[in-house]
Amino acid sequence: MKRRTAREKALQALFQMDMSGMTADEALTNVYEDTPSDEYLEALVKGAAENKEKIDGLIKENLEKWSFDRLAKVDKNIMRVAVYELLEVKDVPNKVVINEAIEIAKTYGDDQSGKFINGVLSKVNSSIETQGE
Numbered sequence: 001m002k003r004r005t006a007r008e009k010a011l012q013a014l015f016q017m018d019m020s021g022m023t024a025d026e027a028l029t030n031v032y033e034d035t036p037s038d039e040y041l042e043a044l045v046k047g048a049a050e051n052k053e054k055i056d057g058l059i060k061e062n063l064e065k066w067s068f069d070r071l072a073k074v075d076k077n078i079m080r081v082a083v084y085e086l087l088e089v090k091d092v093p094n095k096v097v098i099n100e101a102i103e104i105a106k107t108y109g110d111d112q113s114g115k116f117i118n119g120v121l122s123k124v125n126s127s128i129e130t131q132g133e
């Protein structure tokens with residue numbers, strides 16, 4: 001599975017978890033449909049779920065003039081996948097992670113999602129680099 005596909009399926013799984021309270025394994029079963037399992041997809045979903053508090057904290061710290069609770073669920077989950085990658089995936093350049101999130105936002109979010117997510121993720125990335133993680 002291509003990493004873009006894994007990211008899109010991770011978004012779908014996290015969205016399902018957000019909406020229905022299902023577990024990561026249940027959501028992964030739903031998004032796999034008839035495709036074979038994928039290590040990267042599972043790492044994204046489980047990693048974002050296990051680190052949700054830390055990830056959401058980073059997103060909240062870098063929002064300007066927005067409350068976290070008012071964010072669209074799609075945008076929130078696109079950012080969760082991306083922030084997890086920024087924190088934990090070392091073999092993908094941060095610029096690529098942010099660009100992928102923007103492209104996914106253009107497909108699944110509204111007209112402003114790409115710009116909004118770019119702004120927030122750029123700030124998150126700067127704060128991560130400043131902390132030396």
